[in-house]
Amino acid sequence: MNTYELIDLSLQRFSTKEVAQALGVDPKTVKRWQVRETEPKPYIADAIRQRLLPFGDPPTGEGKFRFIDLFAGIGGIRTAFEKLGGRCVFTSEWDPYAVKTYKANFHDGPGHTFATDITKVHEADVPDHDVLLAGFPCQPFSIAGVSKKNALGRPHGFSDKTQGTLFFDVARIIAEKKPRAFLLENVKNLMSHDKGRTFSTIIDVLQNELGYQVKYKVINGKHFGPQHRERIIIVGFREPNDFDIHKVELPSFDEAPRMGAVLHSQDGTEAADSPYIEGAKGKVLDKYTLSDKLWEYLQNYAAKHRDKGNGFGFGLVNNESTCRTLSARYYKDGSEILISQGLKKNPRRLTPRECARLMGFDDNFRIPVSDTRAYKQFGNSVVVPVISEVARIMFPYLVEDTEQKLAKTVKKKAKA
DSSP: OHHHHHHEEEEEHOOOHHHHHHSSSOHHHHHHHHTTTOOOOOOHHHHHHHHTOOOOOOSSSSSEEEEEEOOOOOOOHHHHHTTTTEEEEEEEEEOOHHHHHHHHHHHOTOOOOOSOGGSSGGGSSSSOSEEEOOOOOOOOTTTHHHHHHEEEEEEGGGOOOGGGHHHHHHHHHHHHOOSSSEEEEEGGGGGGGGGGHHHHHHHHIIIIIIEEEEEEEEGGGGGTBBBEEEEEEEEEESSSSOOOOOGGOOGGGGGGGGGGGGGGOOOOOOOOTTTTTTTTEEEEEGGGGGHHEEEEEHHHHHHHHHHHHHHOSSEETTTOOOOOOTTHHHHHOOTTTTEOOOTTOBOOOOHHHHHHHHHOOOOOOOSSOOHHHHHHHHSSOOOOOHHHHHHHHHHHHHHHEEEEEEEEHHHHHOOO
């Protein structure tokens, strides 16, 4: 792929201004390249590959199975299934900043389509696929989301017309396309929301209306990393089989990595070329340290609630600790996960890179958005190793079905 083609590809993912910023040139220069008016310097090709395009080569071939990625966020669920050899053929995500991060990390292979508003996509226009993946919005069902909406007198759950009914968009696509299997992810509170009626409705639709064999399990991300993060995983298969989600292999909490595996080392062993650390030792930038005013406020807030006998307050951790759940509101004050910096310095927030590690993303995962956007995105994402483990035990059933389809296709062609 020549430099002009790389420029065209990057402009399919980012605006002219964003491409110019990433390459350190004027937007007018990018426009001249686009119309082949001037020739880019030789280093531009490498700069585009390093700063604007996903790592690795675009996918080729059909893959071991085909899947779609609904309410994709930044692609945590896709990451797990792609590593098993799956091929993503359709993505939906409405948040433009999440789309920016998603496109910075995943290639659009031949035949892949991207939609922003799934409610406006006719189910017949969704490509055929073997597996439907969906982390449908959890805010209408989360404890934090319900509490806030109750306080404001707003609807939640299925009564939330903006997000709560998006499950039924998943259902209509399943009904039309009849995928071999699906995986849905949501907050643990989905099971108890509205005294269990919300969850009962979801399972009834999946089992009785759509006819799928459904299994579900609450899994804590703490089995795979230092974060306490309970999520419900719902798996369905169109044809009856002996799949059992309870066969997932969950390491004990004692065996799981601690915060030291997530935090910047700050000892010179980590390349200091990220926007989050500096100097020969790779020290975390001071901007992540809490101001005196904010730190005093958080301590007073915690003391007030401690006197009332409840546990509200900040969560202070070190290398040997585990941590609370990273939420989408982390950008506000970072109170749920604060990193101790000793007695002589205020604690600090996690950097976006540390948030990525906490969720199980590799260090080559690109973060092309502001810190505020990144905190929201990782707070809304999945613990990738949790999804990977569920995908692992689903895989034999997916491949078996795909191989049978291929065998039938070969036989038909042979007869013809």
